[in-house]
Amino acid sequence: MTKVIIIGSGNVAQHLIFAFEKAQKASNEVQLIQVFTRKRESLVHLLDYDRITTEYNELLEADLYIIAVNDDAIQEVVSNLPFKNRLVVHTSGSVPLSSLNNENRKGVFYPLQTFTKNKEVDFRTIPICLESENATDFQLLNTIAKSISESIYAINSEQRKALHVAAVFVNNFTNHLYQIGNEICQENQVPFDILKPLIVETAHKILALSPNEAQTGPAKRNDIETIKVQETFITNTNHLTIYKILTQSIQNNG
Known part of the structure; x- marks a missing residue:
């Protein structure tokens, strides 16, 4: 089983949570085990209370950490991660892969769609643009992306x-x-x-x-x-x- 953690609680994060939860009911191959947010109440309508954390040092061990926050907040999140050599990706369309520091393995998991609060979308049709530093990490990202979407693309930072x-x-x-x-x-x-x-x-x-x-x-x-x-x-x-x-x-x- 592949374990995923999402960091964030905005529009993109909430739609990803919904997509992973829906996919998990169909197949347990990829599991969303935890979500980080500053305010638990922003996510209790989507997740059980015990799967939400407000503390970085409470982040569990996972195969992938998806940073789904505003572009300006990515650096702050990265600097607060309490671990090393794990696969960390962001969901931004404009922030380059190089913006993530070298403490962890880098990647991008960019769903190209407009997301609005409380407006459900069919995630299976949403293109997910992937980028990583090596083939092994890309394969992992590809597997996870395919669990929620049927449209996956390898896109580098300039193309993105x-x-x-x-x-x-x-x-x-x-x-x-x-x-x-x-x-x-x-x-x-x-x-x-x-x-x-x-x-x-x-x-x-x-x-x-x-x-x-x-x-x-x-x-x-x-x-x-x-x-x-x-x-x-x-x-x-x-x-x-x-x-x-x-x-x-x-x-x-x-």
């Missing part, structure tokens, strides 16, 4: 950085555009729900077409008159700036 930037564009920036669209609807007494089938269809098209093939709209068609009318309609300076930048980017793309 690129993925994280790309994810900001396709997820965070896209969601901000939804927010702007919602504001425009509210200002003009139009239900945002009318746009939801369009949002779903746009996302579905990317599963079958390249982004370039799926691109439509006045900028793609170079419909200058429509673009001018829409620019005149947009009164919010920030929204207009974003509209112009994205329109020009689409036109430049051909």
Whole structure:
């Protein structure tokens, strides 16, 4: 049996806990034996009280320690680990493998997905990007990752950085555009729900077409008159700036 410990209690940590607990019911090959958090009450809805610790010196011996905290807190966690030569990984998309110190074996266990509190996701479909210093540790990470996901990738730190930037564009920036669209609807007494089938269809098209093939709209068609009318309609300076930048980017793309 492979033993795993998670350090953290935020969105990523909680979704990992849920995924490992679900996987353990199907197969006992990988077991989540303990979770570290500063506040026990943040996890008692997911785990038995005795499987949660608030003290680093109470961490049990495990095959893998997954640090699932904010990027800025990784170094603090690493410096407090009371052991040496164990496999320690983080879940960050942007922090390099080298950020982990040499007291322990290093790795990355990066699930590429947007996680929201109390919003369940199907972890089996989530890509997990793995990195380690040696083949033996990678094999262990691969085995553990496969216990909760069907989509595993070997990704080095530079590739992971690129993925994280790309994810900001396709997820965070896209969601901000939804927010702007919602504001425009509210200002003009139009239900945002009318746009939801369009949002779903746009996302579905990317599963079958390249982004370039799926691109439509006045900028793609170079419909200058429509673009001018829409620019005149947009009164919010920030929204207009974003509209112009994205329109020009689409036109430049051909």
